[in-house]
Amino acid sequence: GRSLESRCEEFVTMLEATITNATKYCHATRPQARVPFDGPVLLNFVPYKDGYRGAGRVGSMSLSDQVHIYDLDSSFNVTDTRHATKGEDPRAFLFREHPYAYIVDPHPDEDGQHVFSYKVLDLISGETKILSIDHFPTTPVQALGKNWIPFEKDGELYFIITIEPHVTILHCNLETSFCTWVTPLELVSNGLKITISRGSTPMMFSKTHDLFFGIGHRTYDCNNHSAYLYTLSKDFKKSYVGPDIPIDTSYPLSDAVSLFEEKGKIWSCIAQYPCQLGDTAVATCSLYEVKLNEL
Numbered sequence: 001g002r003s004l005e006s007r008c009e010e011f012v013t014m015l016e017a018t019i020t021n022a023t024k025y026c027h028a029t030r031p032q033a034r035v036p037f038d039g040p041v042l043l044n045f046v047p048y049k050d051g052y053r054g055a056g057r058v059g060s061m062s063l064s065d066q067v068h069i070y071d072l073d074s075s076f077n078v079t080d081t082r083h084a085t086k087g088e089d090p091r092a093f094l095f096r097e098h099p100y101a102y103i104v105d106p107h108p109d110e111d112g113q114h115v116f117s118y119k120v121l122d123l124i125s126g127e128t129k130i131l132s133i134d135h136f137p138t139t140p141v142q143a144l145g146k147n148w149i150p151f152e153k154d155g156e157l158y159f160i161i162t163i164e165p166h167v168t169i170l171h172c173n174l175e176t177s178f179c180t181w182v183t184p185l186e187l188v189s190n191g192l193k194i195t196i197s198r199g200s201t202p203m204m205f206s207k208t209h210d211l212f213f214g215i216g217h218r219t220y221d222c223n224n225h226s227a228y229l230y231t232l233s234k235d236f237k238k239s240y241v242g243p244d245i246p247i248d249t250s251y252p253l254s255d256a257v258s259l260f261e262e263k264g265k266i267w268s269c270i271a272q273y274p275c276q277l278g279d280t281a282v283a284t285c286s287l288y289e290v291k292l293n294e295l
Contacts, residue, residue, distance in 0.1 A: 025076035026285035044257040044269035055090035093202035151203035201259035
């Protein structure tokens, strides 16, 4: 509802992003909906040793789906896999140079209410931490959404919960699994408004532009997702939500899931499918290069 002029006052640095295809590394199929895929969907990764470590969703795209850990070599070939935890749509990220994955686990509670468990999976040890959220003893699906954005600042772990209409942020202690609000409680205590501009990748810090940035997905409907750039100032006070970013793909659904820097370039694992995961029989993942330019 804000004018362009009023939003420009909040911008730190005006950036645009381009996303160009590099390599398709995962292709999963199934004969029909509601049966398991023959491989992982949303398989994404971050650099680890001489290759990559990541996570993928395994199953029939139902509430019983599982998340597996994957080892990949330098050519993106899977060399090992193992079961990790129940959940869906993992997003791999680095925290203190250690690979983790953020996972959401939807399930009914003892009263039959649909809730989310928010998990952080250690991609080396396989240990899973279930996060507890200050002032939210229960987390019904409509309260905090699921497209959280992990990022690191000064050696501490944070999550952006929403980007619009307000940036809302949690600080999480992985040792205790307890998360406290950076955002004033009055903005979150009655639940959060989830807009079509949602999180996708973790957020990274750009020394060149002196801000945090990430790639989100804009949900026009369940069968149409587009990538877009968002930025956040170091003091968390100024943000920018950009327009859709064109991607060279024949699929109308693009969900960026990891974001990392390697050899001086920025890369994103992006999952793509022709329609929503519950209905599609094909799901692919490709590695794309992301370039940032000042406007």
